[in-house]
Amino acid sequence: MKQLVVLSGKGGTGKTVVTAAFAYLASRGQRPSGAVCVDADVDAANLELLVGRRRTEEHEFVGASLAEVDPGLCIGCEICLDVCRFGAVRLADDGWSYQVDALACEGCASCFHQCPVEAIRLVPQLAGYWYRSESYDGAPFFHARLRPGQENSGKLVTLIKEQALSAATDGGYPLMIVDGPPGIACPAIAASTGADVGLIVAEPTAAGLQDLERAVAMAAYFQLRSVVCVNKSDLHEAGSRAIQDRCRALGVDVLSPIPFDEAVPRTMAEGRPVTELSPDSPASRSLVRLWKDVREVLADTN
Amino acid sequence: MRVAVASGKGGTGKTTLAVGLAVSLASEGADEPGGGHGPPPLLLDCDVEAPDARVFLRPEIERSVAASVSVPEVHHDRCTLCGDCVEVCAYHALAVLGGQVRLFAELCHGCGSCTLVCPTGAITETSREVGCLELGSGAGVQLAQGILNIGEAMPVPVIRQLKDWARPGPGQVMILDAPPGTSCPMVETVRGSDFVILVTEPTPFGLHDLALAVDVLKELKLPAGIVVNRDGSAYLEMERFCADQGLPILLRIPFERAIAEGIAKGGTLVDVHPEYAALLRQTMASITEIVAGASAAASSTAAASRQTAGGPGHDWRGS
Numbered sequence: 001m002k003q004l005v006v007l008s009g010k011g012g013t014g015k016t017v018v019t020a021a022f023a024y025l026a027s028r029g030q031r032p033s034g035a036v037c038v039d040a041d042v043d044a045a046n047l048e049l050l051v052g053r054r055r056t057e058e059h060e061f062v063g064a065s066l067a068e069v070d071p072g073l074c075i076g077c078e079i080c081l082d083v084c085r086f087g088a089v090r091l092a093d094d095g096w097s098y099q100v101d102a103l104a105c106e107g108c109a110s111c112f113h114q115c116p117v118e119a120i121r122l123v124p125q126l127a128g129y130w131y132r133s134e135s136y137d138g139a140p141f142f143h144a145r146l147r148p149g150q151e152n153s154g155k156l157v158t159l160i161k162e163q164a165l166s167a168a169t170d171g172g173y174p175l176m177i178v179d180g181p182p183g184i185a186c187p188a189i190a191a192s193t194g195a196d197v198g199l200i201v202a203e204p205t206a207a208g209l210q211d212l213e214r215a216v217a218m219a220a221y222f223q224l225r226s227v228v229c230v231n232k233s234d235l236h237e238a239g240s241r242a243i244q245d246r247c248r249a250l251g252v253d254v255l256s257p258i259p260f261d262e263a264v265p266r267t268m269a270e271g272r273p274v275t276e277l278s279p280d281s282p283a284s285r286s287l288v289r290l291w292k293d294v295r296e297v298l299a300d301t302n
Numbered sequence: 303m304r305v306a307v308a309s310g311k312g313g314t315g316k317t318t319l320a321v322g323l324a325v326s327l328a329s330e331g332a333d334e335p336g337g338g339h340g341p342p343p344l345l346l347d348c349d350v351e352a353p354d355a356r357v358f359l360r361p362e363i364e365r366s367v368a369a370s371v372s373v374p375e376v377h378h379d380r381c382t383l384c385g386d387c388v389e390v391c392a393y394h395a396l397a398v399l400g401g402q403v404r405l406f407a408e409l410c411h412g413c414g415s416c417t418l419v420c421p422t423g424a425i426t427e428t429s430r431e432v433g434c435l436e437l438g439s440g441a442g443v444q445l446a447q448g449i450l451n452i453g454e455a456m457p458v459p460v461i462r463q464l465k466d467w468a469r470p471g472p473g474q475v476m477i478l479d480a481p482p483g484t485s486c487p488m489v490e491t492v493r494g495s496d497f498v499i500l501v502t503e504p505t506p507f508g509l510h511d512l513a514l515a516v517d518v519l520k521e522l523k524l525p526a527g528i529v530v531n532r533d534g535s536a537y538l539e540m541e542r543f544c545a546d547q548g549l550p551i552l553l554r555i556p557f558e559r560a561i562a563e564g565i566a567k568g569g570t571l572v573d574v575h576p577e578y579a580a581l582l583r584q585t586m587a588s589i590t591e592i593v594a595g596a597s598a599a600a601s602s603t604a605a606a607s608r609q610t611a612g613g614p615g616h617d618w619r620g621s
Contacts, residue, residue, distance in 0.1 A: 046511070083414065185450060
């Protein structure tokens with residue numbers, strides 16, 4: 001089984017639009033084989049809006065255990081305040097006992113271990129939910145919702161990818177497509193782990209170019225083969241050329257571009273992939289070419 | 303005053319707006335005799351994974367320091383392999399392997415718990431560089447940015463150090479450009495702000511992620527307002543959401559090819575349409591008013607609750 005992760009350094013370049021188009025083409029395009037999809041952008045999960053047909057399972061995600069002070073036991077010694085490196089310990093309203101700000105606490109438990117009167121306990125946190133759904137033709141689709149302000153998005157990404165992997169194996173699917181989060185840190189790294197190919201969706205802007213370079217560097221750091229696709233390529237021709245030149249210099253292949261096409265926002269608003277609702281639009285025809293390119297690259301990896 | 307610019311969804315135009323606000327404040331009074339007044343605005347680029355404000359401001363970097371995290375260093379001559387450090391590490395960054403305590407540095411949050419519990423003083427701390435902080439000026443704006451090293455997983459320490467390192471001077475307006483999302487890096491950025499601008503686009507994706515960001519700000523009890531970017535066809539559900547939540551719409555930036563092209567080339571909103579300088583200053587002025595109104599309301603609420611025990615709670619919106 002092959003794993004494709006769709007990445008971008010910059011947010012809003014079109015990762016989810018591309019992933020949704022691929023999910024549709026994997027089931028209904030030429031030579032359909034089906035694919036298991038994962039939405040790894042767990043703090044702003046949008047793929048369900050385009051490819052989710054039916055939720056079949058819902059599970060709680062228990063994240064880190066955070067510290068909680070029992071005000072009845074606290075003696076106000078301030079040791080917890082001294083040892084906390086995350087500024088999470090605060091004076092309580094009573095003016096002498098201490099309490100922990102759950103949004104600042106990183107769950108290190110240092111205060112728990114140092115409290116001389118055992119006034120601190122560690123409380124497991126409900127950090128979010130994860131779901132198994134069905135996309136096209138019953139293909140399994142895994143996604144999640146991290147509760148706002150939570151840590152451990154990387155852990156949640158790893159968890160749903162593990163679920164997706166076993167579903168892909170059980171169902172005999174040859175491909176897993178992971179819609180990654182923006183950025184290059186923890187959740188993006190977790191989304192990329194184990195992938196065969198990283199498709200980096202770039203936009204032809206000055207900011208897009210430098211973020212693309214950082215995404216390519218991140219992939220290289222983790223020895224992930226990356227390829228690039230320029231979205232809205234005709235919006236700024238000079239920007240598109242700059243990306244192509246830079247990728248050539250970096251030795252990264254640039255696949256078929258996607259032109260700016262108002263069919264994309266229109267079909268998004270209708271909650272379906274552009275390849276499904278407007279198969280003859282310029283964007284869809286380009287996405288079909290891109291899908292072919294990507295499958296060739298995937299076939300080329302071992 | 304500290305104003306953070308955030309959004310749930312990526313690519314909605316946070317940096318476009320943050321840079322636009324900063325350059326418009328910088329140009330205030332510049333065309334009057336005697337030039338501008340007051341200190342230049344300070345823009346903090348807290349999107350340390352994709353720091354893009356520099357693309358538009360083209361700053362000259364004047365100062366640069368390393369951003370680092372504390373990590374334990376185990377002195378094997380004093381280590382008795384008791385395993386206490388391994389046991390207390392909540393991040394599984396320490397393990398006994400091959401008869402030695404070993405560190406997996408990229409998992410370490412630098413909490414110092416292992417150092418504190420080691421009974422033989424075999425652990426000291428050393429610093430590990432994970433990025434850098436830079437301060438410079440461009441387009442009349444002071445820019446402070448954090449840059450996370452490639453391959454590093456944790457942006458939060460870099461953001462925290464950036465906020466600590468580049469503090470605004472007296473009377474200096476600070477604008478913080480947040481990373482996308484609603485998890486720890488976004489929270490770390492907006493924490494301590496007087497006001498948060500949420501930039502959104504009038505689409506179902508935009509609304510979905512806006513609602514998540516609004517939830518975070520409620521939990522943090524931070525007042526917020528909305529800037530609608532790429533505004534065009536009225537998206538009634540979003541208008542209704544903002545009205546229901548009592549979120550003021552501070553500015554609408556139209557969906558316009560000239561703006562998209564200008565930004566793509568590395569220009570600012572003010573470069574594309576000079577009249578945005580006045581519009582953005584107006585946006586800032588209305589935020590200042592909301593913040594001033596909120597603090598006046600808070601002090602009168604406090605006075606009221608002193609008189610009547612258990613008075614009304616503080617309204618997170620600050621209205």
